[in-house]
Amino acid sequence: MHASGPWNSRGQRFLSSNLPINTVVLFVPQQEAWVVERMGRFYRILEPGLNILIPVLDKIRYVQSLKEIVINVPEQSAVSLDNVTLQIDGVLYLRILDPYKASYGVEDPEYAVTQLAQTTMRSELGKLTLDKVFRERENLNANIVEAINQASDDWGIKCLRYEIKDIHVPTKVRDAMQMQVEAERKKRAMVLESEGTRESAINVAEGQKQSQILASEGERAEQINRAAGEANAILARAKARGEAIRVLAEALTLQSGNAAASLTIAEQYVSAFAKLAQDSNTILLPANTGDITSMVTQAMGIYGTLTKNMPQKPKELTQKEKGEMDLES
Incomplete structure (x- = not known):
């Protein structure tokens, strides 16, 4: 015969009337430890399975559950480091490691552990500001577990973890925090926009x-190309001019060269007067404008003077003259 452990679903301890009765042969269920007293003193702890007790002398005094136990920590008030009053509650997860200490080490394990969790919570919250309370919940839970385990070692109980369920702040503080969050979001939005x-x-x-760099490079390339084109054009005109002069010079050496030169000068003379008539309505003409012959004669005279002053090209000797010079030598 057996009964449930000393903790119900709310973590409350059962009364002694709920304890199993000694029927000589007892079957202890798994994950339970039954504490037996003989004539009022601790005798032994029954292990799971078959157990035999002596009636009247042996009495089952405590039934300890070795499963993990959940205890709700009631809501309490705590003041943070920046003097903000908080309402906070939590959940405590325990396990009995030593049934003897859990039975005789403390009168009411539930009450003792709950009070220890509440006092530790108030102490830890007083070390943190309101902003850090929300950011460091994991560290806060770990500190509470460590403080509980230091005190509950003598009770044969180990605190596995503590979880904060809810943190309630005053309405005005909550509104101020909301305004702060909105201001931070607006600030981040403005920073991102900027x-x-x-x-x-x-x-x-x-x-x-x-x-601009590409435009300047294009303009420079265009100027270089234009300059190169103009240079090539000037060079081509110079070569053409030189070739024309060479051909003209060869033509002047011919028998009818003077007549050709006179004709060219007469044509240029007439062309010049035609251009003057196109460029301006007012033209200053020499007195002998109609005497083209005199103008050509004057130009040919200038040409003759220039040709006399130019160095003469040595005349090539004929075969007869070369033979005579050879005989004389």
Whole structure:
């Protein structure tokens, strides 16, 4: 015959009337430890399975459950480091490691552990500001577990973990925290927007810079190409002019060269007067404008003077003259 352990679903201890009765042969269920007294003194702890006791002399005094026990820690008031009053509750997870100490070490284990958890919670909350309470819940739970285990070692109980369920702050403080959160979000939004504007301005400036660089490089390449084209054109005109002069010089050495030169000068003379008539309505003409012959004669005279002053090309000797010179030598 057996009964449930000393803790119900709420973590409350059963009364002695709920304890199993000594029927000589007892079957202890798994994960339970029955504490037996003989004539009022501790005798032994019954292990799970078959057990035999002496009636009248042996009495089952405590039934300890070796399973994990859950205890609700009632809501309590605590003051943080920055003088904010908080309402906080939690859940405590325990396990009995030594049934003897759990039975004789403390009168009411539930009450003792609950009070220890509450006092430790108030002490730990007084070391933290309101903002850190929400950020360091895990550290807060770990500190409470450590403090409980230091005190509950003599009770044969081990605290496995402590979890904070709810933290309630005053209405005004909650509204202020909400306003602070909204202000932080607005600040982050403004910072992100300003960074986006800055990046956009940098990108636009970089684009304009690259555009100006490419435009200047294109203009420089265009000027280089234009200069190269003009240089080639000047060189080509110079070569053409030189070739024309060479051909003209060869033509002047011919028998009818003077007549050709006179004709060219007459044509240029008429062409010059035609251009003057196109460029301006007012023309200053020499007195002998109609005397083209005199103008050509004057030009040919200038040409003759220039040719006399130019060095003469040595005349090539004929075969007969070369033979005579050889005989004389």
